[in-house]
Amino acid sequence: MGFDGTNCPNCGADLPDTLTRAKMVACAYCESTVILEDDVLRSAGEKGVMAEEPSLFVLGREIQYRRERFLPVGQARFSYGAGWWDEFWAVNGAGEGVWVSVDEGEIAVERPYEIGVTLSPDRLKKGARISLNGETFTVTEADSATCMALRGEFPEALHVGQTYEYWHLSGPNGRLVTLEYSDGEFAASEGTWVDPYLIRPYLIRPENAGA
Amino acid sequence: MTDAFQPKDARVAAINCTACGSPLPALAGHRARAMVCSYCGAVMDRHAEYALLARYRDMPRPDGPFRIGLSGEILGVMQTIVGIVAIRAQIEGAGYGWTNYQLYSPTHGYSWLTWSDGHLTHSRKTRDMPESGGHFAYKAPLNAAGRAFRMYEHYVARITYLEGELTWIPSLGDTTEVIEAVDPPYGYAVVIGETETEFEFTSYLDRAQTMAAFGVEDTFPRALGVHGTQPFIAGSFHTALSKAGKWFAPIALTLGLVFAAIGAGQKITETLIVDTDRGGSIVFPLNRPDRLAEVRLSANVYNAWSWYDMELTNEETDETVAEFDGGIEYYEGYDSDGKWTEGSQTVTFRFKPPEAGAYRLTITTGDPQSARLPVRVEIRENVMLSRYLFGLGIFFALCALSLWFRRARFEAKRWGDDEEEDD
Numbered sequence: 070m071g072f073d074g075t076n077c078p079n080c081g082a083d084l085p086d087t088l089t090r091a092k093m094v095a096c097a098y099c100e101s102t103v104i105l106e107d108d109v110l111r112s113a114g115e116k117g118v119m120a121e122e123p124s125l126f127v128l129g130r131e132i133q134y135r136r137e138r139f140l141p142v143g144q145a146r147f148s149y150g151a152g153w154w155d156e157f158w159a160v161n162g163a164g165e166g167v168w169v170s171v172d173e174g175e176i177a178v179e180r181p182y183e184i185g186v187t188l189s190p191d192r193l194k195k196g197a198r199i200s201l202n203g204e205t206f207t208v209t210e211a212d213s214a215t216c217m218a219l220r221g222e223f224p225e226a227l228h229v230g231q232t233y234e235y236w237h238l239s240g241p242n243g244r245l246v247t248l249e250y251s252d253g254e255f256a257a258s259e260g261t262w263v264d265p266y267l268i269r270p271y272l273i274r275p276e277n278a279g280a
Numbered sequence: 281m282t283d284a285f286q287p288k289d290a291r292v293a294a295i296n297c298t299a300c301g302s303p304l305p306a307l308a309g310h311r312a313r314a315m316v317c318s319y320c321g322a323v324m325d326r327h328a329e330y331a332l333l334a335r336y337r338d339m340p341r342p343d344g345p346f347r348i349g350l351s352g353e354i355l356g357v358m359q360t361i362v363g364i365v366a367i368r369a370q371i372e373g374a375g376y377g378w379t380n381y382q383l384y385s386p387t388h389g390y391s392w393l394t395w396s397d398g399h400l401t402h403s404r405k406t407r408d409m410p411e412s413g414g415h416f417a418y419k420a421p422l423n424a425a426g427r428a429f430r431m432y433e434h435y436v437a438r439i440t441y442l443e444g445e446l447t448w449i450p451s452l453g454d455t456t457e458v459i460e461a462v463d464p465p466y467g468y469a470v471v472i473g474e475t476e477t478e479f480e481f482t483s484y485l486d487r488a489q490t491m492a493a494f495g496v497e498d499t500f501p502r503a504l505g506v507h508g509t510q511p512f513i514a515g516s517f518h519t520a521l522s523k524a525g526k527w528f529a530p531i532a533l534t535l536g537l538v539f540a541a542i543g544a545g546q547k548i549t550e551t552l553i554v555d556t557d558r559g560g561s562i563v564f565p566l567n568r569p570d571r572l573a574e575v576r577l578s579a580n581v582y583n584a585w586s587w588y589d590m591e592l593t594n595e596e597t598d599e600t601v602a603e604f605d606g607g608i609e610y611y612e613g614y615d616s617d618g619k620w621t622e623g624s625q626t627v628t629f630r631f632k633p634p635e636a637g638a639y640r641l642t643i644t645t646g647d648p649q650s651a652r653l654p655v656r657v658e659i660r661e662n663v664m665l666s667r668y669l670f671g672l673g674i675f676f677a678l679c680a681l682s683l684w685f686r687r688a689r690f691e692a693k694r695w696g697d698d699e700e701e702d703d
Contacts, residue, residue: 123386151327152310173309174389243407262407264481265388266355 091222117218131271143221147214179260206238308445342366352494363444398503429461525679536669543664559644585609587647595638
């Protein structure tokens, strides 16, 4: 039997239909997050307090960058040593999900990346050089971050209060790879930097209609 | 100071300098690394509880219209000045200085507003690396960020002043090697530091608009020279004049050529007056009162002059229609440059007949000093003058070309090599 329950198990409020495609959603009406596992909804914890900050990315507001457009549908805020940054789960014009990290105008769009080798967190020191899929990367940042708050929906389970180790790897020609380590597993994404001055709200114009 | 120029201060949070205790505005976001005290020059690490790292006393405060705390819109983004860095550089043997203002926007991050000889530019970090090149070669192409830049200058920049919040831990006297390229109104810089190379994208800013946006009254001297990224702006009147010139110059010149080809008109009559002391007259019909008629006198005057008085009368009414006088003079000889000539053996008078009909031209040699020579009189009508059209054509051509000349002068000033235009 497929999933047909669309109510928050905590408060009973309607959940978005898109939950069938996302794996996790923060309830818009109560303080809980909901996770879908094996067609069963269960409460995953609190969604935390998301202080309003100025941002080029706002949930539900589609933006355009060069020839691509992105609709942010989930926002996760992480604190790290210097401050905090936001990770937006966004759907692009082709319907693919991408992560958009936003930290005071430093914006990167990242997609899943297969690292193809077994890594050890102990080897990933700042300045270390690592070969991934034939390319040499340098570890430019090594830190840990804690999830502070969640809004909207996500393709994976995230938990407020959970801490992730992460590494930023810089490669040739501005290539960026981010590694995350949590619960004994690595997740990797490769990204491209985005010039915030070229981000525009996506306007429905006749030539954009149906695009 | 008028209301329009009230400085726009950002909301101010403050910390106290850990060296001297002075209150310092804390305006930047968490990615700013250093705080440099405006009073005692202490450099503090914002990421380590403002630990004192260095102290630079008596730094010479740079020239510039802005100060920390002012906010204004640049490129559609509200920005706040959070830091100041003054730079000195030797470029082709000459010393230059400019002031960089560290800008902060919560949405767009950190960038620079630069005041250089009265010009204002905005620079931001870019990840668009150059597609080719790496070594400086004057005017060589440098393709990056989707634009075709040309290398402009190459220098080593040295920090001479620090203040406020900055995105890195700076040291007074730090140097970086910079290669700048331009594609007005944009610029691209390769900034080669000790540990990494960064790239910057620059936009030339309208000074009046920018200073007004920050609420700063512009009492500063006019900008010096042409900035590398400064666009050539012709002005709407000059642009319209040039456009009109492009269209009308060929029209006027073509008409001038047509008039020159067919505008000599038709010869009505011709006669030779041999005894100009006694004078003579000639009667002729004129059928085109709407067009010019012409009297052309020719005499074989050589190193002399002759003078003629003429009266044109209506043959039927005997009414005087016009009176002309004029001379023919022609001289020639040799000097150290060779043969020279002056004057002409022909003179022409034009008039517009009041109506069609018969006219009489009476001609005498009026001046007793005048040479007495036979004079040939030729009457033509339906004459069209091409010289005015050629004049107009040249005027319009100059209008069109003036914009090109102005642009060429502007570009020569930009590149500082008037004698070396290679386009």
